[in-house]
Amino acid sequence: MARSVWARPFLYALAIAMSVFFLMPVYVMVATSLKPLDEVTLADMWKLPSTIDWSSYATAFDKLAPNFWNSILLVVPATLLSALLGALNGYVLSKWKFKGADTLFTLILFGMFIPYQSILIPLIQFLREIGLYNTIPGLVFVHVVYGIPITTLMFRNFYAAIPDEMIESAKIDGAGFVRIFRYIMLPLSITGFVVVAIWQFTNIWNEFLFAVTITTSDKQPIMVALQNLSGSQIVQWNVQMAGALLAALPTLLVYIFLGKYFVRGLLAGSVKG
Amino acid sequence: METVNVTTTEKATAVPAVRKKRKWTADHWLAAAFLAPSVVLIFLFVYGFIGWTGYVSLSNWNSLVPDWSFAGLKNYLYLFHDFRFQADLRNTLVFTVLFIAAVIVLGQLLAILLDQKLRGESLFRNIFFFPMALSFVVTGVVWQWLFNPSTGVNLFLKPLGLDGKWYTDTNILGGFHWGKIEFGVPVAIVAVVVAAVWQMTGFAVAMYLAGLRAIPDEVREAARMDGATEFQLYWKIILPLLRPITVSVIIIMAHISLKIFDLIYAMTGPGANFVTDVPGVYMFETTFRGNYYANGAAIAIVMLLSVAIFIVPYLISSRKGGS
DSSP: OOOSTTHHHHHHHHHHHHHHHHHHHHHHHHHHHTSOGGGOOSTTTTSOOSSOOTHHHHHHHHHHHHHHHHHHHHHHHHHHHHHHHHHHHHHHHHHSOOTTHHHHHHHHHHTTTSOTHHHHHHHHHHHHHTTOTTSHHHHHHHHHHHHHHHHHHHHHHHHHTSOHHHHHHHHHTTOOHHHHIIIIIHHHOHHHHHHHHHHHHHHHHHOOHHHHHHOOGGGOOHHHHHHHHHHSTTSOHHHHHHHHHHHHHHHHHHHHHHHHHHHHHHHHHHSOO | OHHHHHHHHHHHOSOGGGOOOOOOOHHHHHHHHHHHHHHHHHIIIIIIHHHHHHHHHTBOOOSSSOOOOBOTTHHHHHHHTOHHHHHHHHHHHHHHHHHHHHHHHHHHHHHHHHTTOOTTHHHHHHHHHGGGGSOHHHHHHHHHHHTOTTSTTHHHHGGGTOOOOGGGOOOEEEEEEETTEEEEEEHHHHHHHHHHHHHHHHHHHHHHHHHHHHSOHHHHHHHHHTTOOHHHIIIIIIHHHTHHHHHHHHHHHHHHHHTOOHHHHHHTTTOGGGTTOOHHHHHHIIIIITOOHHHHHHHHHHHHHHHHHHHHHHHHHHHHHOO
């Protein structure tokens, strides 16, 4: 489309117009969150704050800090465990294939597409039974289990790119299952771990359904607390927007600094083979 | 090498007696042992629990105390005669169609735009992609305000004579009576679709962009040599080549849309006359706020089936095609 004289300016105009659409919510979020209370009126919604007032961040932080901490306690172990499990599964399903391995893999994969509503009632009964209902470890367990399909998929595709000859020659040299994993696969897996960890971190941090059904009040992760904050009528808009920004900050930072790996994860999880 | 050969002979030979025995070393057992916990967990927590939910959906458990007595299809019959569930089905259908159509059109447009070697391309790309890193809850909270009828985008639109009620609008466009509900496009859904499109378009852009980058330059050059205009090049050659990606995008977006819960719960809730209600929200409220477990389970099974229609053929075909 680079032929005619007007084409280039038109393309830039389009790109800028679309950027405005994508950035508009961010502008409103940031501008509102920095406004003093008396400027948070419906009529002044689109105006910049006259002075920068951080007090809504202080209020939002006060309300959300415990839940923010809950989310960290949830997301760190859940991400590490599910990445490790995915690496092992991906290793077995790509380099130690047995008869029916592909069918088994497809059956595992189905688990990442199901609506979790369809397992939620038994899951909660089960968690109550074993005493993990309304606990952070309970949520960690849930995210590790239902993270198996996606992490296995990502690592399986990642390991498929490592040539089988390397494994075969290691076998001839007498290396076994564990040694090959430890000395050949793991050193080549750094990128794989980064991609999977970023993907799981983002998804678990942002997840809402498990969080809102498995935990109550003081055990709730950040997204449930944010939803409660915005659901209550008495909380001002500037505080809500500050809260939304605080809740979004960790995944936004990850995206800003490691966006390349985030997109790789997205493609690895959607396009198979 | 030996193992590889054995596998091929296994497939090639029809007579089992000729088959060489596959060598299962201790390492193979070890590999299986490492995989086993995950397999057990998936079978228990995915397939087992789906079966359990199916069982609950056929029971009389519609109070706090579990009642496992068999109810047959009672809960399903109730749902399909229920005003709210009928509205949910309409909303899900409308939402899914609008959402997928918008994501595909916008996704292709932006991907092609990013493929024009613009200056600042990576900045534009990051601007289109970043909403994917956000939670649907954050998106819901922000767009709830942007589409608030007394403020938000209306402050721009009012001077133009447009005064939308957005997600509080109870009008159904093109409505005709169907069961207990008015079938058509609920105006309020459009507001939710915009928010969902804002969040998920980046996904399609990323996939189309990967597809565009995989098309060799020779294809473009050849078309240009033959005198194709840029428009013809994209419309007649590039877009058809991207069709397999469109299939993937449709399936991924469909499964997200059919089970959507958090965005709508955070942004609008069920809405007046359930104009923005979806099965995900209904299931959550009736099960965990109303203790109608059997009804909730039935909704969940309907959701699962609707997703499975898209996902199962996709998984089977990608298994045959891929790897």
